[in-house]
Amino acid sequence: VREEHDELIGRIVDELRVLPAVPADATARVLARVDAARRGGTPSASVSDDDDVIFFPAVTDEMATPGPLAHSAPGAANGGGPARGGLRRRFMVSLPAAIGYALAATLAGFLIRGALPRKADPITAAREARRDDTSASAGVAVRPVAAVVSREAQEAPVATQFVLDASRAKSVSLVGDFNAWDGAKTPLVRDSASGMWSAVVPVTPGRHVYAFLVDGKTWTLDPQAPKTKDSDYGTEQSVIIVGLR
Amino acid sequence: MRASRYAAVTLALIALPAATSRRAEAQGARPADLDSATAAAIAPIVQQARSASLPVELLYAKAREGEVQRAPVARIEAAVRALAARMQTASEALAPNPTVQELAAAADALKVGVPRETLREMRRRGRDGSLAVPIGVLTQLVVRGVPVEKASVQVVDLLQRGAVPKHFIALDERVREDVLAGKRPDESLDLRLKGIIPNLPQQATAEALSATPGNKRPR
Numbered sequence: 001v002r003e004e005h006d007e008l009i010g011r012i013v014d015e016l017r018v019l020p021a022v023p024a025d026a027t028a029r030v031l032a033r034v035d036a037a038r039r040g041g042t043p044s045a046s047v048s049d050d051d052d053v054i055f056f057p058a059v060t061d062e063m064a065t066p067g068p069l070a071h072s073a074p075g076a077a078n079g080g081g082p083a084r085g086g087l088r089r090r091f092m093v094s095l096p097a098a099i100g101y102a103l104a105a106t107l108a109g110f111l112i113r114g115a116l117p118r119k120a121d122p123i124t125a126a127r128e129a130r131r132d133d134t135s136a137s138a139g140v141a142v143r144p145v146a147a148v149v150s151r152e153a154q155e156a157p158v159a160t161q162f163v164l165d166a167s168r169a170k171s172v173s174l175v176g177d178f179n180a181w182d183g184a185k186t187p188l189v190r191d192s193a194s195g196m197w198s199a200v201v202p203v204t205p206g207r208h209v210y211a212f213l214v215d216g217k218t219w220t221l222d223p224q225a226p227k228t229k230d231s232d233y234g235t236e237q238s239v240i241i242v243g244l245r
Numbered sequence: 246m247r248a249s250r251y252a253a254v255t256l257a258l259i260a261l262p263a264a265t266s267r268r269a270e271a272q273g274a275r276p277a278d279l280d281s282a283t284a285a286a287i288a289p290i291v292q293q294a295r296s297a298s299l300p301v302e303l304l305y306a307k308a309r310e311g312e313v314q315r316a317p318v319a320r321i322e323a324a325v326r327a328l329a330a331r332m333q334t335a336s337e338a339l340a341p342n343p344t345v346q347e348l349a350a351a352a353d354a355l356k357v358g359v360p361r362e363t364l365r366e367m368r369r370r371g372r373d374g375s376l377a378v379p380i381g382v383l384t385q386l387v388v389r390g391v392p393v394e395k396a397s398v399q400v401v402d403l404l405q406r407g408a409v410p411k412h413f414i415a416l417d418e419r420v421r422e423d424v425l426a427g428k429r430p431d432e433s434l435d436l437r438l439k440g441i442i443p444n445l446p447q448q449a450t451a452e453a454l455s456a457t458p459g460n461k462r463p464r
Contacts, residue, residue, distance in 0.1 A: 154375040154410070155346045177349070180302070181310040182278065205410055206350050207381025219314070226421060228388050231356065232307070232324035233314045241385060241417055243378045243410040 009034060157202035158242050162210070164188065164222065167195040169214045176210025178203045183213045205244070209237040283308050286322040294329045299336060300345045303352070304329060331355045338364035339376065350380035357387045363397040370404040378410035379403070382417045389420065390430040399438060407446035416441055 009031065016027050162174050172190075173183035178201065188197035197212075209228065212220040221227050222238035229236050287308050291301050307328045311321035335351030336343060338361040343351070351364050363383075367376055379400055386396040403412065416437055423433035 151344055151347075151373060151375045155344055155377055175310075175313055177306055177310070180306040181313045183313070184278075204346050204377065205375070206346050206377035207353065207384055213313070226385075226389075232327070233311055233316045233320065235314050239385065239388075241378070241381055241414055243414045245411050245414055 155204050155206075157204050158244060159200050160203045160240070160242055161198060161200045162188070162212075162222070163196055163198045163224070164212050164214075164220065165196050166212075166214055166220070169197065171215055172197040173213045173216070174199055174201065174210060175213055176208055178208050178210070183216070188212070203240075203242045205242050207239065207241050209239055211235075211237055279305060279308060280312055280318075282318050283312060283321055286318050287325045290322070290326050290329050294332070297333060297336075299329065299332050300348060303332065303345070303349055328352060334361055335364065337361075339368050343368075344375065344377070346377040347375060347380065350377045350384070354380050354384045354387075357384050358393045359383060359387060359397060360393075363401065366397075366401050367404055370401055374404075374409070379408075379413050382413040385417055386420065386430070386434065389424055391420075391434050392431060395431055395434070399434060403438075403441070403445070405447075406442060408441070412441050412445065 012030060012034075013027060016030065164172055166172055172188040174186040174188060175181045175183045179185045186199055186201055188199045190197050209230065210222070212222065214220045219235065221236060222240075225238040225240055227236050228239050287304065291304055294301050294304055304325050307325050308321050311324055316324075331352040332348055334355055335348050339347055339351055354364065355361065359380075364376075364380070367379060367383075371379065383396055383400045386400070387393050400413075403416075416434075419437040419440070420430060420433045423437070424430050428436075
């Protein structure tokens with residue numbers, strides 16, 4: 001009955017040989033059933049005996065070339081029953097697919113729990129830190145912002161407006177330690193309605209000194225800002241402390 | 246084929262100056278608008294600072310500041326040399342990894358008389374936060390007339406209590422208003438601290454804990 005090149009039957013025979021407590025004629029009966037099914041031209045969907053000793057699940061192409069996980073269980077031959085064999089067959093998957101499912105399930109678990117680290121940009125981090133700090137003011141115990149936001153994020157430039165009322169000026173520029181004292185970098189623009197000169201400049205948080213250069217040569221202090229005398233060059237400068245309020 | 250080669254060469258020629266300029270900027274190269282005599286005078290100082298891993302752009306800015314104010318080269322050189330020395334002191338006080346803004350602020354603070362021990366203590370109490378604003382406010386308090394010892398103690402205490410830049414900025418603004426109104430700077434500092442300290446994170450934490458049943462303070 002056994003065919004020389006029938007791999008599936010060979011596997012079944014090998015399995016049944018190593019199983020304990022199998023009736024002596026079980027192997028012969030299985031082979032007879034399979035042979036009968038093949039001769040009839042239709043694979044038997046589920047061939048089982050009345051004595052429930054032998055169960056052989058459907059012969060399909062999938063079973064003809066089983067994957068690494070598609071191994072036979074001992075119960076299939078010694079009383080597992082049709083339902084158990086069918087269940088096992090339905091859950092047969094290849095190894096790559098199983099790994100894929102496991103990874104997907106793990107990723108889904110992380111996403112559901114919110115455990116995956118999220119990389120926040122400095123602006124978002126600063127906003128969240130400010131929110132924390134606000135709640136701190138309301139009496140909620142939180143860690144100080146310094147422990148949450150990186151030093152570089154805290155030193156992100158802040159848009160700062162500089163204004164000078166100089167209606168007779170032909171040009172006004174801003175010089176300060178935030179623009180390397182280069183007036184060409186920061187010219188002020190005259191507002192036609194008010195006649196005032198202004199510029200909005202990104203300035204890093206901290207204390208800065210500056211002045212206006214009117215018409216390219218006249219050193220002019222900001223009347224709205226405190227002033228200080230620079231001991232290096234002996235001139236007066238305006239002072240601004242920049243930071244998020 | 247030949248056309249694509251020409252296109253590649255043209256693109257490279259366009260991109261090269263921009264890349265070179267950006268690299269020079271990152272390395273603190275001499276600004277093109279700095280006078281050659283000034284540049285030559287400060288070159289050894291810049292070289293020394295660079296070998297000590299100090300940000301040389303601050304030195305160039307100080308030189309440029311002198312040129313804008315039409316200071317003589319000798320005075321510019323002296324100012325740049327003094328700044329380099331302060332930056333070295335500041336770098337040691339704010340170790341291990343101060344930012345450029347912190348170094349600039351600390352160099353200004355040293356200039357008005359803030360001791361290096363205060364800077365060291367600020368780094369210790371300020372944890373990982375930027376000290377650019379706290380040091381700047383400390384400098385401004387001293388410039389306004391608050392004794393440096395008093396200002397140092399109070400600023401370090403604020404850092405210890407978890408104060409962040411907005412608290413320091415608020416303190417500076419209120420002291421400034423008081424001084425403009427004729428109040429003494431040191432008295433204003435004492436007064437305004439009473440309004441800021443209750444809003445600090447660690448103060449809020451302590452008050453929240455003391456208000457919790459079972460954590461009542463012993464009388």
